[in-house]
Amino acid sequence: MVQSPFLSVYWVIGSAWDHITGISFSWRIQKQTMRLKYVSIESRLNVDLPKAGLEPRTSRSESRASTTRPRRHTKVEVVVVVVVVCSSSRSSSSSIRSSSSNNSSSSSSNSSSSSSSSSSSSNSSSSRVAVVLVVAVVVIVVVVVVVVVVVVVVVVVVVVVVAAAAGAAAVIVLVVLVVVIVVVVVVHVGVEVVVEVVVHVVVLVVVVVVVVVVVVVVVVVVVVVVVVVVVAAAKVIQIVLE
CATH class of the missing domain: 1.10.287 (Helix Hairpins)
Structure with a gap:
Protein backbone atom coordinates (compact mmCIF):
# COMPACT_ATOMS: atom_id res chain seq x y z
CA MET A 1 0.00 0.00 0.00
CA VAL A 2 1.39 3.37 -1.03
CA GLN A 3 0.34 6.51 0.81
CA SER A 4 0.55 10.02 -0.62
CA PRO A 5 -0.77 13.50 0.35
CA PHE A 6 -3.30 13.80 -2.47
CA LEU A 7 -4.96 10.53 -1.36
CA SER A 8 -5.43 11.99 2.11
CA VAL A 9 -7.19 14.96 0.51
CA TYR A 10 -9.36 12.61 -1.52
CA TRP A 11 -10.12 10.63 1.64
CA VAL A 12 -11.36 13.78 3.40
CA ILE A 13 -13.48 14.73 0.39
CA GLY A 14 -14.89 11.18 0.23
CA SER A 15 -15.79 11.20 3.90
CA ALA A 16 -17.67 14.48 3.50
CA TRP A 17 -19.41 13.10 0.40
CA ASP A 18 -20.35 9.96 2.36
CA HIS A 19 -22.06 12.02 5.06
CA ILE A 20 -23.92 14.11 2.48
CA THR A 21 -24.97 11.60 -0.21
CA GLY A 22 -24.56 8.19 1.37
CA ILE A 23 -21.87 7.05 -1.13
CA SER A 24 -18.63 6.07 0.60
CA PHE A 25 -15.25 6.15 -1.10
CA SER A 26 -12.49 3.71 -0.08
CA TRP A 27 -9.14 4.34 -1.79
CA ARG A 28 -6.54 1.69 -2.52
CA ILE A 29 -3.27 2.01 -4.41
CA GLN A 30 -1.13 -0.89 -5.63
CA LYS A 31 2.20 -0.07 -7.23
CA GLN A 32 3.18 -2.40 -10.08
CA THR A 33 5.82 -2.29 -12.81
CA MET A 34 4.35 0.37 -15.08
CA ARG A 35 0.95 1.16 -13.52
CA LEU A 36 -0.72 2.53 -10.43
CA LYS A 37 -4.10 0.95 -9.76
CA TYR A 38 -6.74 2.50 -7.59
CA VAL A 39 -9.79 3.19 -6.63
CA SER A 40 -12.78 1.20 -5.34
CA ILE A 41 -16.08 2.97 -4.85
CA GLU A 42 -18.68 1.30 -2.65
CA SER A 43 -22.21 2.44 -3.27
CA ARG A 44 -24.77 2.33 -0.53
CA LEU A 45 -27.62 3.39 -2.81
CA ASN A 46 -30.30 0.96 -3.99
CA VAL A 47 -29.33 0.61 -7.68
CA ASP A 48 -31.05 -1.60 -10.22
CA LEU A 49 -27.89 -3.25 -11.57
CA PRO A 50 -29.42 -5.20 -14.48
CA LYS A 51 -30.92 -1.98 -15.87
CA ALA A 52 -27.62 -0.18 -15.41
CA GLY A 53 -25.80 -2.95 -17.26
CA LEU A 54 -23.59 -3.78 -14.25
CA GLU A 55 -23.14 -6.88 -12.22
CA PRO A 56 -22.09 -6.74 -8.60
CA ARG A 57 -18.75 -8.23 -7.71
CA THR A 58 -19.20 -10.35 -4.61
CA SER A 59 -16.99 -12.72 -2.66
CA ARG A 60 -17.78 -16.30 -1.66
CA SER A 61 -18.96 -15.32 1.80
CA GLU A 62 -21.29 -12.72 0.30
CA SER A 63 -22.67 -15.29 -2.21
CA ARG A 64 -23.40 -17.72 0.62
CA ALA A 65 -25.04 -15.01 2.66
CA SER A 66 -27.15 -13.97 -0.32
CA THR A 67 -28.70 -17.43 -0.42
CA THR A 68 -29.90 -17.13 3.17
CA ARG A 69 -31.03 -13.51 3.35
CA PRO A 70 -31.55 -10.64 0.90
CA ARG A 71 -29.14 -7.69 0.85
CA ARG A 72 -30.23 -4.12 0.94
CA HIS A 73 -26.95 -2.63 -0.18
CA THR A 74 -25.07 -3.50 -3.32
CA LYS A 75 -21.38 -3.03 -3.87
CA VAL A 76 -20.04 -1.62 -7.11
CA GLU A 77 -16.28 -1.72 -7.52
CA VAL A 78 -14.75 0.51 -10.14
CA VAL A 79 -11.02 0.32 -10.90
CA VAL A 80 -9.34 3.37 -12.38
CA VAL A 81 -6.00 2.66 -14.02
CA VAL A 82 -3.37 5.39 -14.29
CA VAL A 83 -0.54 4.53 -16.65
CA VAL A 84 2.82 6.08 -15.83
CA VAL A 85 5.29 5.81 -18.65
CA CYS A 86 8.72 5.94 -17.11
CA SER A 87 10.64 5.33 -20.30
CA SER A 88 9.21 8.40 -22.01
CA SER A 89 10.15 10.61 -19.04
CA ARG A 90 13.66 9.17 -19.01
CA SER A 91 14.07 9.69 -22.75
CA SER A 92 12.75 13.26 -22.47
CA SER A 93 15.12 14.01 -19.58
CA SER A 94 18.07 12.56 -21.53
CA SER A 95 17.15 14.65 -24.60
CA ILE A 96 16.88 17.76 -22.40
CA ARG A 97 20.32 17.05 -20.92
CA SER A 98 21.87 16.53 -24.37
CA SER A 99 20.31 19.75 -25.69
CA SER A 100 21.51 21.67 -22.62
CA SER A 101 25.05 20.30 -23.11
CA ASN A 102 24.97 21.34 -26.78
CA ASN A 103 23.77 24.80 -25.79
CA SER A 104 26.53 25.14 -23.19
CA SER A 105 29.21 24.08 -25.69
CA SER A 106 27.97 26.56 -28.31
CA SER A 107 27.78 29.34 -25.70
CA SER A 108 31.35 28.58 -24.55
CA SER A 109 32.63 28.78 -28.16
CA ASN A 110 30.77 32.05 -28.66
CA SER A 111 32.20 33.46 -25.42
CA SER A 112 35.75 32.46 -26.43
CA SER A 113 35.41 34.17 -29.83
CA SER A 114 33.87 37.26 -28.24
CA SER A 115 36.65 37.39 -25.62
CA SER A 116 39.35 37.25 -28.33
CA SER A 117 37.67 40.03 -30.31
CA SER A 118 37.17 42.11 -27.16
CA SER A 119 40.85 41.69 -26.18
CA SER A 120 42.01 42.96 -29.59
CA SER A 121 39.58 45.89 -29.45
CA SER A 122 40.62 46.69 -25.86
CA ASN A 123 44.29 46.84 -26.91
CA SER A 124 43.55 49.32 -29.68
CA SER A 125 41.22 51.36 -27.47
CA SER A 126 43.77 51.47 -24.60
CA SER A 127 46.33 53.17 -26.82
CA ARG A 128 43.74 55.71 -27.92
CA VAL A 129 42.69 56.33 -24.32
Whole structure:
Protein backbone atom coordinates (compact mmCIF):
# COMPACT_ATOMS: atom_id res chain seq x y z
CA MET A 1 0.00 0.00 0.00
CA VAL A 2 1.39 3.37 -1.03
CA GLN A 3 0.34 6.51 0.81
CA SER A 4 0.55 10.02 -0.62
CA PRO A 5 -0.77 13.50 0.35
CA PHE A 6 -3.30 13.80 -2.47
CA LEU A 7 -4.96 10.53 -1.36
CA SER A 8 -5.43 11.99 2.11
CA VAL A 9 -7.19 14.96 0.51
CA TYR A 10 -9.36 12.61 -1.52
CA TRP A 11 -10.12 10.63 1.64
CA VAL A 12 -11.36 13.78 3.40
CA ILE A 13 -13.48 14.73 0.39
CA GLY A 14 -14.89 11.18 0.23
CA SER A 15 -15.79 11.20 3.90
CA ALA A 16 -17.67 14.48 3.50
CA TRP A 17 -19.41 13.10 0.40
CA ASP A 18 -20.35 9.96 2.36
CA HIS A 19 -22.06 12.02 5.06
CA ILE A 20 -23.92 14.11 2.48
CA THR A 21 -24.97 11.60 -0.21
CA GLY A 22 -24.56 8.19 1.37
CA ILE A 23 -21.87 7.05 -1.13
CA SER A 24 -18.63 6.07 0.60
CA PHE A 25 -15.25 6.15 -1.10
CA SER A 26 -12.49 3.71 -0.08
CA TRP A 27 -9.14 4.34 -1.79
CA ARG A 28 -6.54 1.69 -2.52
CA ILE A 29 -3.27 2.01 -4.41
CA GLN A 30 -1.13 -0.89 -5.63
CA LYS A 31 2.20 -0.07 -7.23
CA GLN A 32 3.18 -2.40 -10.08
CA THR A 33 5.82 -2.29 -12.81
CA MET A 34 4.35 0.37 -15.08
CA ARG A 35 0.95 1.16 -13.52
CA LEU A 36 -0.72 2.53 -10.43
CA LYS A 37 -4.10 0.95 -9.76
CA TYR A 38 -6.74 2.50 -7.59
CA VAL A 39 -9.79 3.19 -6.63
CA SER A 40 -12.78 1.20 -5.34
CA ILE A 41 -16.08 2.97 -4.85
CA GLU A 42 -18.68 1.30 -2.65
CA SER A 43 -22.21 2.44 -3.27
CA ARG A 44 -24.77 2.33 -0.53
CA LEU A 45 -27.62 3.39 -2.81
CA ASN A 46 -30.30 0.96 -3.99
CA VAL A 47 -29.33 0.61 -7.68
CA ASP A 48 -31.05 -1.60 -10.22
CA LEU A 49 -27.89 -3.25 -11.57
CA PRO A 50 -29.42 -5.20 -14.48
CA LYS A 51 -30.92 -1.98 -15.87
CA ALA A 52 -27.62 -0.18 -15.41
CA GLY A 53 -25.80 -2.95 -17.26
CA LEU A 54 -23.59 -3.78 -14.25
CA GLU A 55 -23.14 -6.88 -12.22
CA PRO A 56 -22.09 -6.74 -8.60
CA ARG A 57 -18.75 -8.23 -7.71
CA THR A 58 -19.20 -10.35 -4.61
CA SER A 59 -16.99 -12.72 -2.66
CA ARG A 60 -17.78 -16.30 -1.66
CA SER A 61 -18.96 -15.32 1.80
CA GLU A 62 -21.29 -12.72 0.30
CA SER A 63 -22.67 -15.29 -2.21
CA ARG A 64 -23.40 -17.72 0.62
CA ALA A 65 -25.04 -15.01 2.66
CA SER A 66 -27.15 -13.97 -0.32
CA THR A 67 -28.70 -17.43 -0.42
CA THR A 68 -29.90 -17.13 3.17
CA ARG A 69 -31.03 -13.51 3.35
CA PRO A 70 -31.55 -10.64 0.90
CA ARG A 71 -29.14 -7.69 0.85
CA ARG A 72 -30.23 -4.12 0.94
CA HIS A 73 -26.95 -2.63 -0.18
CA THR A 74 -25.07 -3.50 -3.32
CA LYS A 75 -21.38 -3.03 -3.87
CA VAL A 76 -20.04 -1.62 -7.11
CA GLU A 77 -16.28 -1.72 -7.52
CA VAL A 78 -14.75 0.51 -10.14
CA VAL A 79 -11.02 0.32 -10.90
CA VAL A 80 -9.34 3.37 -12.38
CA VAL A 81 -6.00 2.66 -14.02
CA VAL A 82 -3.37 5.39 -14.29
CA VAL A 83 -0.54 4.53 -16.65
CA VAL A 84 2.82 6.08 -15.83
CA VAL A 85 5.29 5.81 -18.65
CA CYS A 86 8.72 5.94 -17.11
CA SER A 87 10.64 5.33 -20.30
CA SER A 88 9.21 8.40 -22.01
CA SER A 89 10.15 10.61 -19.04
CA ARG A 90 13.66 9.17 -19.01
CA SER A 91 14.07 9.69 -22.75
CA SER A 92 12.75 13.26 -22.47
CA SER A 93 15.12 14.01 -19.58
CA SER A 94 18.07 12.56 -21.53
CA SER A 95 17.15 14.65 -24.60
CA ILE A 96 16.88 17.76 -22.40
CA ARG A 97 20.32 17.05 -20.92
CA SER A 98 21.87 16.53 -24.37
CA SER A 99 20.31 19.75 -25.69
CA SER A 100 21.51 21.67 -22.62
CA SER A 101 25.05 20.30 -23.11
CA ASN A 102 24.97 21.34 -26.78
CA ASN A 103 23.77 24.80 -25.79
CA SER A 104 26.53 25.14 -23.19
CA SER A 105 29.21 24.08 -25.69
CA SER A 106 27.97 26.56 -28.31
CA SER A 107 27.78 29.34 -25.70
CA SER A 108 31.35 28.58 -24.55
CA SER A 109 32.63 28.78 -28.16
CA ASN A 110 30.77 32.05 -28.66
CA SER A 111 32.20 33.46 -25.42
CA SER A 112 35.75 32.46 -26.43
CA SER A 113 35.41 34.17 -29.83
CA SER A 114 33.87 37.26 -28.24
CA SER A 115 36.65 37.39 -25.62
CA SER A 116 39.35 37.25 -28.33
CA SER A 117 37.67 40.03 -30.31
CA SER A 118 37.17 42.11 -27.16
CA SER A 119 40.85 41.69 -26.18
CA SER A 120 42.01 42.96 -29.59
CA SER A 121 39.58 45.89 -29.45
CA SER A 122 40.62 46.69 -25.86
CA ASN A 123 44.29 46.84 -26.91
CA SER A 124 43.55 49.32 -29.68
CA SER A 125 41.22 51.36 -27.47
CA SER A 126 43.77 51.47 -24.60
CA SER A 127 46.33 53.17 -26.82
CA ARG A 128 43.74 55.71 -27.92
CA VAL A 129 42.69 56.33 -24.32
CA ALA A 130 46.33 56.91 -23.31
CA VAL A 131 46.76 59.54 -26.03
CA VAL A 132 43.48 61.22 -25.06
CA LEU A 133 44.48 61.31 -21.38
CA VAL A 134 47.86 62.89 -22.20
CA VAL A 135 46.20 65.55 -24.32
CA ALA A 136 43.59 66.23 -21.61
CA VAL A 137 46.27 66.63 -18.90
CA VAL A 138 48.25 69.01 -21.09
CA VAL A 139 45.17 71.11 -21.81
CA ILE A 140 44.27 71.30 -18.11
CA VAL A 141 47.81 72.34 -17.14
CA VAL A 142 47.88 75.02 -19.84
CA VAL A 143 44.54 76.43 -18.68
CA VAL A 144 45.70 76.56 -15.04
CA VAL A 145 48.94 78.31 -15.99
CA VAL A 146 47.11 80.87 -18.10
CA VAL A 147 44.69 81.62 -15.26
CA VAL A 148 47.51 82.04 -12.71
CA VAL A 149 49.50 84.33 -15.01
CA VAL A 150 46.45 86.45 -15.75
CA VAL A 151 45.66 86.86 -12.05
CA VAL A 152 49.26 87.87 -11.21
CA VAL A 153 49.41 90.37 -14.05
CA VAL A 154 46.10 91.94 -13.03
CA VAL A 155 47.24 92.34 -9.42
CA VAL A 156 50.54 93.94 -10.43
CA VAL A 157 48.82 96.30 -12.83
CA VAL A 158 46.32 97.39 -10.18
CA VAL A 159 49.07 98.07 -7.64
CA VAL A 160 51.13 100.08 -10.13
CA VAL A 161 48.11 102.12 -11.26
CA VAL A 162 47.12 102.93 -7.67
CA ALA A 163 50.67 103.93 -6.76
CA ALA A 164 50.99 106.14 -9.85
CA ALA A 165 47.63 107.80 -9.22
CA ALA A 166 48.45 108.48 -5.60
CA GLY A 167 51.74 110.12 -6.42
CA ALA A 168 54.00 111.96 -4.06
CA ALA A 169 51.17 114.02 -2.57
CA ALA A 170 49.47 110.89 -1.31
CA VAL A 171 52.69 109.69 0.22
CA ILE A 172 53.19 113.00 2.03
CA VAL A 173 49.62 113.00 3.34
CA LEU A 174 50.05 109.44 4.61
CA VAL A 175 53.28 110.36 6.41
CA VAL A 176 51.65 113.38 8.05
CA LEU A 177 48.70 111.31 9.18
CA VAL A 178 50.96 108.69 10.66
CA VAL A 179 52.95 111.33 12.57
CA VAL A 180 49.80 112.93 13.95
CA ILE A 181 48.41 109.58 15.03
CA VAL A 182 51.68 108.68 16.75
CA VAL A 183 51.81 112.00 18.62
CA VAL A 184 48.22 111.70 19.78
CA VAL A 185 48.76 108.16 20.92
CA VAL A 186 51.97 109.07 22.78
CA VAL A 187 50.25 111.95 24.56
CA HIS A 188 47.21 109.93 25.62
CA VAL A 189 48.71 106.52 26.22
CA GLY A 190 52.39 106.86 27.02
CA VAL A 191 55.75 106.11 25.54
CA GLU A 192 55.98 102.51 26.72
CA VAL A 193 52.72 101.52 25.12
CA VAL A 194 53.69 103.25 21.88
CA VAL A 195 57.04 101.46 21.80
CA GLU A 196 55.33 98.12 22.36
CA VAL A 197 52.84 98.82 19.58
CA VAL A 198 55.63 99.87 17.23
CA VAL A 199 57.51 96.66 17.96
CA HIS A 200 54.43 94.60 17.22
CA VAL A 201 53.84 96.54 14.00
CA VAL A 202 57.42 96.03 12.89
CA VAL A 203 57.18 92.31 13.58
CA LEU A 204 53.93 92.14 11.67
CA VAL A 205 55.47 93.98 8.71
CA VAL A 206 58.46 91.65 8.71
CA VAL A 207 56.15 88.62 8.74
CA VAL A 208 54.09 90.05 5.89
CA VAL A 209 57.24 90.76 3.85
CA VAL A 210 58.51 87.22 4.42
CA VAL A 211 55.15 85.75 3.42
CA VAL A 212 55.06 87.88 0.28
CA VAL A 213 58.58 86.80 -0.66
CA VAL A 214 57.70 83.14 -0.13
CA VAL A 215 54.55 83.50 -2.22
CA VAL A 216 56.47 85.18 -5.01
CA VAL A 217 59.10 82.43 -4.99
CA VAL A 218 56.41 79.73 -5.05
CA VAL A 219 54.63 81.44 -7.94
CA VAL A 220 57.87 81.69 -9.89
CA VAL A 221 58.65 78.00 -9.28
CA VAL A 222 55.13 76.97 -10.32
CA VAL A 223 55.37 79.04 -13.48
CA VAL A 224 58.72 77.48 -14.37
CA VAL A 225 57.40 73.95 -13.74
CA VAL A 226 54.28 74.60 -15.78
CA VAL A 227 56.32 75.97 -18.67
CA VAL A 228 58.55 72.90 -18.63
CA VAL A 229 55.53 70.58 -18.53
CA VAL A 230 53.82 72.43 -21.36
CA VAL A 231 56.95 72.24 -23.51
CA ALA A 232 57.35 68.52 -22.81
CA ALA A 233 53.69 67.86 -23.52
CA ALA A 234 53.89 69.78 -26.79
CA LYS A 235 56.82 67.64 -27.87
CA VAL A 236 54.97 64.45 -26.91
CA ILE A 237 51.89 65.54 -28.86
CA GLN A 238 54.07 66.41 -31.86
CA ILE A 239 55.70 62.97 -31.74
CA VAL A 240 52.33 61.23 -31.45
CA LEU A 241 50.86 63.19 -34.33
CA GLU A 242 53.85 62.44 -36.51
